[in-house]
Amino acid sequence: GAGVSQSPRYKVAKRGQDVALRCDPISGHVSLFWYQQALGQGPEFLTYFQNEAQLDKSGLPSDRFFAERPEGSVSTLKIQRTQQEDSAVYLCASSYRTDRSYEQYFGPGTRLTVT
Amino acid sequence: QKEVEQNSGPLSVPEGAIASLNCTYSDRVSQSFFWYRQYSGKSPELIMSIYSNGDKEDGRFTAQLNKASQYVSLLIRDSQPSDSATYLCAVNQADTGRRALTFGSGTRLQVQP
Numbered sequence: 001g002a003g004v005s006q007s008p009r010y011k012v013a014k015r016g017q018d019v020a021l022r023c024d025p026i027s028g029h030v031s032l033f034w035y036q037q038a039l040g041q042g043p044e045f046l047t048y049f050q051n052e053a054q055l056d057k058s059g060l061p062s063d064r065f066f067a068e069r070p071e072g073s074v075s076t077l078k079i080q081r082t083q084q085e086d087s088a089v090y091l092c093a094s095s096y097r098t099d100r101s102y103e104q105y106f107g108p109g110t111r112l113t114v115t
Numbered sequence: 116q117k118e119v120e121q122n123s124g125p126l127s128v129p130e131g132a133i134a135s136l137n138c139t140y141s142d143r144v145s146q147s148f149f150w151y152r153q154y155s156g157k158s159p160e161l162i163m164s165i166y167s168n169g170d171k172e173d174g175r176f177t178a179q180l181n182k183a184s185q186y187v188s189l190l191i192r193d194s195q196p197s198d199s200a201t202y203l204c205a206v207n208q209a210d211t212g213r214r215a216l217t218f219g220s221g222t223r224l225q226v227q228p
Binding site for chain 2: 035040043048104105109
């Protein structure tokens with residue numbers, strides 16, 4: 001079946017612009033996660049949804065970052081007034097379970113470059 | 116101290132050898148452990164999950180977990196050049212209600228033909 005899809009795959013934004021990154025999880029997956037990955041580092045957690053409820057947003061680095069999943073499927077990560085330090089790969093992952101068997105499957109990511 | 120520690124490598128092994136990748140974690144309430152493979156420029160791909168002490172084998176891969184020592188490892192038997200990638204160790208504390216994965220920085224593996 002289809003995996004997690006993300007769009008756009010690449011985004012170049014001028015400093016101060018707003019961007020919106022989209023994630024389409026695997027069909028039927030209840031849990032959806034956003035991570036940020038800097039070069040040479042492991043992914044860092046941003047936020048987590050169970051269906052449409054945002055249950056954990058402890059990893060969002062500032063109030064410029066906002067995520068939503070209004071119908072419990074597609075999710076959007078929005079970054080307002082982008083800064084150079086926001087340049088990274090943004091990864092979306094989904095999981096069909098909500099218990100401890102948290103096998104998360106990643107999408108291809110969106111590489112954001114802020115100039 | 117980082118929550119999940121991995122040697123950054125590179126770990127270089129000849130083709131056909133066993134590659135041993137190690138990971139330590141600091142939080143004793145960690146319950147679930149995962150190994151992801153990440154090729155350069157690609158996203159992480161789940162290759163193994165392990166939840167209880169001992170060994171878990173899947174093809175050429177064996178994951179080993181020792182919760183008392185807070186240590187998890189991945190063995191790759193008969194290493195192939197196509198195994199050359201960065202291997203990420205990830206843990207979560209699902210029993211506490213937290214669902215996020217905490218990743219190490221990864222170990223770069225190079226398999227020499």
